[in-house]
Amino acid sequence: MQVQENCTYMTSGAVMPFCKGCGHSNILKKLNEALGELKLDPKDVCLVTDIGCIGLTDALFDKVHTVHTTHGRSTGFATGIAVADKVLAEKRLKTIVLIGDGGSMIGLLHIVNAALMNVDLTVIVANNFLFGMTGGQQSSLTPEHFITQTTPFGNMNPSLDICGIAEASKAGFIARAVASDKDLSGLMAKAIQHSGFSIVEILELCTEHATKRNDLKGSMLAKMAEAEGHKLGILRNDVERREFSVKYAADVQSHLKEMKPPRFIEPIEGHKLKMPVGFIISGSAGERVQSSAGMLCQAALRCGLEVTQKNDNPVTQGSGFSLSEVIISPEEINYTGVSEADFVVVVSETGMKELKAQDIYQRISDKTVFIVDESIELDEVSSKVIKLPLRKMCGGDKASLGALDYVIRNYSLFDHEIFIKLLEKKFGEYSKIFRGEYYLDLV
Amino acid sequence: MQSLRKKVALRSGNQMTAEGAIQAGCKFFAGYPITPASGIYKGMIDMLPLNGGIAISSPDEISALTYCVGASMRGFKAMTATSGPGWALMIETLQYALITETPVVIAVVQRLGPSTGGATQGGQGDIMITEFATSGGYTIPVLYPTNAKECFELTLKAFDWSEKYRTPVVLLTDKEIGMTTESVNYAGLYELSSAERKNIRNSDADIKKWKMYGFDSPDMITKFANVGGEVKVTATGSAHNAMGYLKKNDKETIATLLHLEEKILAHKDEMVEVKKELQDGADTLVISFGITARTLKDAVKLAREGGRKVSSLIIYSMFPIPEREIILSCDNCTRIVVAEENISGQYRKLIEPLFAGKEVVGVNKIGSMITTMEIAERIV
Numbered sequence: 177m178q179v180q181e182n183c184t185y186m187t188s189g190a191v192m193p194f195c196k197g198c199g200h201s202n203i204l205k206k207l208n209e210a211l212g213e214l215k216l217d218p219k220d221v222c223l224v225t226d227i228g229c230i231g232l233t234d235a236l237f238d239k240v241h242t243v244h245t246t247h248g249r250s251t252g253f254a255t256g257i258a259v260a261d262k263v264l265a266e267k268r269l270k271t272i273v274l275i276g277d278g279g280s281m282i283g284l285l286h287i288v289n290a291a292l293m294n295v296d297l298t299v300i301v302a303n304n305f306l307f308g309m310t311g312g313q314q315s316s317l318t319p320e321h322f323i324t325q326t327t328p329f330g331n332m333n334p335s336l337d338i339c340g341i342a343e344a345s346k347a348g349f350i351a352r353a354v355a356s357d358k359d360l361s362g363l364m365a366k367a368i369q370h371s372g373f374s375i376v377e378i379l380e381l382c383t384e385h386a387t388k389r390n391d392l393k394g395s396m397l398a399k400m401a402e403a404e405g406h407k408l409g410i411l412r413n414d415v416e417r418r419e420f421s422v423k424y425a426a427d428v429q430s431h432l433k434e435m436k437p438p439r440f441i442e443p444i445e446g447h448k449l450k451m452p453v454g455f456i457i458s459g460s461a462g463e464r465v466q467s468s469a470g471m472l473c474q475a476a477l478r479c480g481l482e483v484t485q486k487n488d489n490p491v492t493q494g495s496g497f498s499l500s501e502v503i504i505s506p507e508e509i510n511y512t513g514v515s516e517a518d519f520v521v522v523v524s525e526t527g528m529k530e531l532k533a534q535d536i537y538q539r540i541s542d543k544t545v546f547i548v549d550e551s552i553e554l555d556e557v558s559s560k561v562i563k564l565p566l567r568k569m570c571g572g573d574k575a576s577l578g579a580l581d582y583v584i585r586n587y588s589l590f591d592h593e594i595f596i597k598l599l600e601k602k603f604g605e606y607s608k609i610f611r612g613e614y615y616l617d618l619v
Numbered sequence: 620m621q622s623l624r625k626k627v628a629l630r631s632g633n634q635m636t637a638e639g640a641i642q643a644g645c646k647f648f649a650g651y652p653i654t655p656a657s658g659i660y661k662g663m664i665d666m667l668p669l670n671g672g673i674a675i676s677s678p679d680e681i682s683a684l685t686y687c688v689g690a691s692m693r694g695f696k697a698m699t700a701t702s703g704p705g706w707a708l709m710i711e712t713l714q715y716a717l718i719t720e721t722p723v724v725i726a727v728v729q730r731l732g733p734s735t736g737g738a739t740q741g742g743q744g745d746i747m748i749t750e751f752a753t754s755g756g757y758t759i760p761v762l763y764p765t766n767a768k769e770c771f772e773l774t775l776k777a778f779d780w781s782e783k784y785r786t787p788v789v790l791l792t793d794k795e796i797g798m799t800t801e802s803v804n805y806a807g808l809y810e811l812s813s814a815e816r817k818n819i820r821n822s823d824a825d826i827k828k829w830k831m832y833g834f835d836s837p838d839m840i841t842k843f844a845n846v847g848g849e850v851k852v853t854a855t856g857s858a859h860n861a862m863g864y865l866k867k868n869d870k871e872t873i874a875t876l877l878h879l880e881e882k883i884l885a886h887k888d889e890m891v892e893v894k895k896e897l898q899d900g901a902d903t904l905v906i907s908f909g910i911t912a913r914t915l916k917d918a919v920k921l922a923r924e925g926g927r928k929v930s931s932l933i934i935y936s937m938f939p940i941p942e943r944e945i946i947l948s949c950d951n952c953t954r955i956v957v958a959e960e961n962i963s964g965q966y967r968k969l970i971e972p973l974f975a976g977k978e979v980v981g982v983n984k985i986g987s988m989i990t991t992m993e994i995a996e997r998i999v
């Protein structure tokens with residue numbers, strides 16, 4: 177047990193909760209010194225600790241903000257804190273993650289992503305090559321041949337080079353040190369001072385589990401790392417890369433003018449419907465089926481109707497069928513499916529196949545009107561069937577639009593002019609959107 | 620009437636959730652793509668910067684929620700959105716938000732499960748995993764809208780509860796509500812607001828007494844200390860005393876854990892959101908929520924047109940369960956019908972004990988929406 181005296185950021189007279197000789201004690205002492213060297217206001221420092229012995233740190237630092245988190249996730253929480261501080265608040269905070277070797281692997285993607293984002297935080301990996309708190313089990317940072325509780329005959333895997341991962345993740349400041357290094361506090365101070373993501377891996381001893389099973393002394397740590405191909409010292413110090421909030425200001429906040437607030441429609445009295453009208457519109461992906469249905473809805477909405485548009489497609493959005501069920505109604509619409517269609521629009525064979533799979537013949541009545549492309553084979557039905565050369569006249573990508581325009585034009589559901597206006601806004605002059613024959617009396 | 624209709628728009632539930640969050644003062648969003656919830660993510664990316672906030676992408680759902688909790692700890696209202704598979708990953712962090720009493724809103728847009736299930740199919744099967752996701756069985760407040768407009772309203776309510784009671788709140792929706800676009804009348808929406816966070820300051824009269832997780836009555840919600848603020852934060856996901864220090868099983872620590880539940884139960888009566896339509900002489904009560912509640916309305920109308928007397932209850936505040944409202948609604952009924960799009964009647968099983976001596980019937984189904992006829996058939 178060691179007692180720390182004259183601490184600025186630590187609890188004065190704090191008793192280290194770690195085993196005798198544990199590297200954590202020294203790392204924390206040096207961290208305290210590093211904060212002192214930087215003369216940081218304690219209220220501008222947040223220690224985010226992970227799970228494991230290193231996670232006991234929060235009770236030792238009673239002057240600074242401490243957030244003790246879940247296993248491996250510390251860097252994730254720290255990212256949220258740091259991004260919010262830098263983008264939304266006063267940009268004062270120094271956010272420091274304390275994580276063990278085990279935590280650094282379970283939470284690896286949080287470290288990688290924080291580095292890619294270049295968030296202003298420092299990750300200190302206290303690497304004692306095993307899970308200390310739970311009994312000395314092998315971690316992903318355990319060196320090859322190292323003996324742990326769960327690798328009694330030596331670790332079969334090489335150890336992960338966490339600094340190498342940080343390098344590949346474009347981290348700006350990367351260093352590897354040994355806990356007993358004379359200038360450890362100076363190194364930590366450099367990392368904390370770095371604007372953007374920094375990581376310091378500190379090699380240390382778990383005196384409870386590592387040194388009892390392996391012939392290991394503190395003086396051997398540097399050699400051991402080198403044997404694994406892991407270099408020591410400051411491995412990168414790139415001050416050119418812009419910290420996240422700086423990049424965010426340049427790349428996103430400078431585009432605010434291009435962002436559009438939600439748009440609204442002012443309805444007119446443009447319909448005489450007394451009952452809801454249900455559409456089932458089916459075709460192939462990539463042929464504007466759902467967007468055409470959307471235009472039908474926009475126009476109906478403008479004419480003062482309630483609308484719902486329920487879309488369906490396979491999980492891949494660009495292939496297979498594309499289907500919309502639309503209801504337009506003078507009253508509130510509850511059930512959003514079309515159980516008995518007034519209009520069924522089918523513009524491709526793929527669309528027909530899907531409709532059959534969805535029991536289309538159970539969802540029609542004598543009053544149903546089919547508007548289908550001439551190429552489509554329908555079963556014998558008692559409904560009215562209108563076959564049109566939609567694909568020829570309108571093209572595949574406007575076949576459903578042509579069919580819907582046909583319905584609105586001929587069945588006076590609502591003001592056709594409104595639909596025309598919408599079409600013209602998107603495709604130019606109405607009379608030129610489809611081929612000439614389309615505009616002749618189609619039936 | 621005409622003036623009320625002035626502002627209408629075609630919107631999906633997901634878009635309205637995003638707009639509602641912005642109206643609530645949400646300033647931080649982290650997202651990870653998943654059908655059918657991606658629309659909320661996209662809505663926030665497109666709109667949040669314009670409203671003084673930031674929306675970012677995360678490399679997975681675990682990151683998304685940890686980012687949000689971190690941002691909330693720094694002092695900003697935060698939200699993420701996901702669906703079943705992503706929700707499963709977020710549960711560790713949900714519990715962290717719960718125990719650290721950090722406000723955060725999670726929109727869970729349900730799809731067909733289990734596992735990857737059906738990305739483009741709806742479902743109402745995440746009720747249990749949402750409510751009983753915590754070790755210990757703490758109440759996670761859950762709100763469930765039935766249409767796009769209510770997505771806006773209840774997202775505000777979710778933020779409101781989250782800040783007032785310092786708790787994670789789930790806005791539960793489903794693919795049909797989230798992705799279906801529909802006409803939305805904006806009348807009244809921009810007049811809505813949600814509670815602001817109560818922060819502790821050094822100049823506060825109660826600063827001497829204040830503790831990170833302190834309380835002196837079951838209903839007390841202690842003031843929040845922002846990381847980086849003037850009052851030191853000691854937050855932890857481990858069982859802790861009122862000061863926020865890890866402790867094992869002492870009285871104060873157990874009391875602090877119990878308070879997480881107590882504080883919600885103490886405010887339960889303020890957390891009731893239901894719509895009752897009781898009919899005199901009705902012997903049947905039909906209960907539903909979310910997308911199926913819309914079908915319920917059609918089914919009840921159909922049954923009444925056929926001369927049946929039937930009452931209905933739509934539940935928006937799924938949790939805490941609005942027990943009193945449920946009991947009052949079924950007063951003279953002998954038959955209770957609960958309709959939900961999952962196989963086992965998840966909510967029905969939870970509320971069944973409230974109907975002692977009555978017949979309780981489920982309408983259940985997976986793969987597609989429950990139809991009007993499927994409910995109407997059970998109103999015999």
Ligand code: SF4
Nearest residue numbers: 195198229308382383
């Ligand atoms: S178990 Fe190992 S890591 Fe944990 S305190 Fe003891 S020596 Fe340190």
Ligand SMILES: [Mg+2]
Nearest residue numbers: 276277306308
């Ligand atoms: Mg370790």
